[in-house]
Amino acid sequence: MRHLMSPLDFSVEELDKLLKLANDIEKNPEKYAHACEGKKLATCFYEPSTRTRLSFEAAMLNLGGKVLGFSDAASSSASKGESVSDTIRVVSCYADICAMRHPKEGAPLVAAQKSRIPVINAGDGGHQHPTQTLTDLLTIYSLKGRLDHLTIGLCGDLKFGRTVHSLIHALIRYPGVRFVLISPEELRVPSNIHDDVLVRNNIPFREVVRLEDALPELDILYMTRVQRERFFNEEDYIRMKDFYILNKEKMELAPENMLVLHPLPRVNEISVEVDDDPRAVYFQQAQYGVYVRMALILTLLEVEV
Numbered sequence: 116m117r118h119l120m121s122p123l124d125f126s127v128e129e130l131d132k133l134l135k136l137a138n139d140i141e142k143n144p145e146k147y148a149h150a151c152e153g154k155k156l157a158t159c160f161y162e163p164s165t166r167t168r169l170s171f172e173a174a175m176l177n178l179g180g181k182v183l184g185f186s187d188a189a190s191s192s193a194s195k196g197e198s199v200s201d202t203i204r205v206v207s208c209y210a211d212i213c214a215m216r217h218p219k220e221g222a223p224l225v226a227a228q229k230s231r232i233p234v235i236n237a238g239d240g241g242h243q244h245p246t247q248t249l250t251d252l253l254t255i256y257s258l259k260g261r262l263d264h265l266t267i268g269l270c271g272d273l274k275f276g277r278t279v280h281s282l283i284h285a286l287i288r289y290p291g292v293r294f295v296l297i298s299p300e301e302l303r304v305p306s307n308i309h310d311d312v313l314v315r316n317n318i319p320f321r322e323v324v325r326l327e328d329a330l331p332e333l334d335i336l337y338m339t340r341v342q343r344e345r346f347f348n349e350e351d352y353i354r355m356k357d358f359y360i361l362n363k364e365k366m367e368l369a370p371e372n373m374l375v376l377h378p379l380p381r382v383n384e385i386s387v388e389v390d391d392d393p394r395a396v397y398f399q400q401a402q403y404g405v406y407v408r409m410a411l412i413l414t415l416l417e418v419e420v
């Protein structure tokens with residue numbers, strides 16, 4: 116039995132297979148419409164979500180399976196003090212696979228150790244968000260045609276943004292990838308990414324504060340929101356929250372074929388006027404999230420179509 120805790124749980128070859136499966140699902144949805152008949156997905160979400168929970172549920176429904184779960188710790192027995200370990204033992208009796216989001220880093224891993232069904236980390240604190248990474252990789256792969264030899268700008272809250280951390284981990288495995296890390300001083304990537312991942316692996320990168328300085332050289336601009344829920348005080352959040360606002364004027368500095376991704380939700384960091392720019396692919400990205408989660412469910416449940 117296999118779980119997904121980190122994007123590194125899949126080798127590059129396995130990821131390639133998963134992305135090709137997702138592309139086939141996109142092209143031939145009817146072929147997969149009954150693949151998970153009789154199977155159930157549990158979504159155990161101890162933290163708010165729109166995209167991740169609903170795209171997991173859409174994915175299982177598209178595969179002919181069923182879904183059950185909770186969307187709020189307060190409506191589960193966690194509110195009475197039940198541990199994640201006990202909860203997953205019980206959920207293992209009711210479902211065939213579980214997607215879990217938790218504010219505590221490592222909670223899905225603790226669950227996986229006690230689980231009798233595959234557990235998918237659907238975001239754990241500021242740590243990792245591997246299925247968002249799979250979504251990001253599928254978006255880049257499908258729209259750019261490759262994951263290698265790309266210059267990727269990561270902009271915004273690089274300190275607390277778990278999607279950024281997972282994406283860096285995943286992309287350093289492809290040749291010719293370089294990063295431009297665009298953030299205020301206070302929100303730079305933490306040392307476990309800067310030193311232990313980028314420096315240690317000799318990955319080319321530079322850190323800049325101004326988005327304008329990076330835009331002309333990018334193949335991909337990955338915008339992120341400032342993670343209000345991870346700040347220790349509101350004043351710091353208010354000071355940082357509108358540090359970056361991507362608008363039409365700034366988009367004029369970007370190459371014609373640059374793509375703008377965002378894991379969403381967006382707050383103010385991308386002006387709505389950018390939505391009509393053909394380079395803005397963040398809503399398409401959310402659609403790719405369904406295909407890649409369908410591919411992931413099939414892979415972890417070892418369903419062959």
Ligand code: CP
Pocket residue numbers: 163164165166167168238247378379380
């Ligand atoms: N991208 C993402 O994780 O969105 P949600 O928080 O809405 O699931």
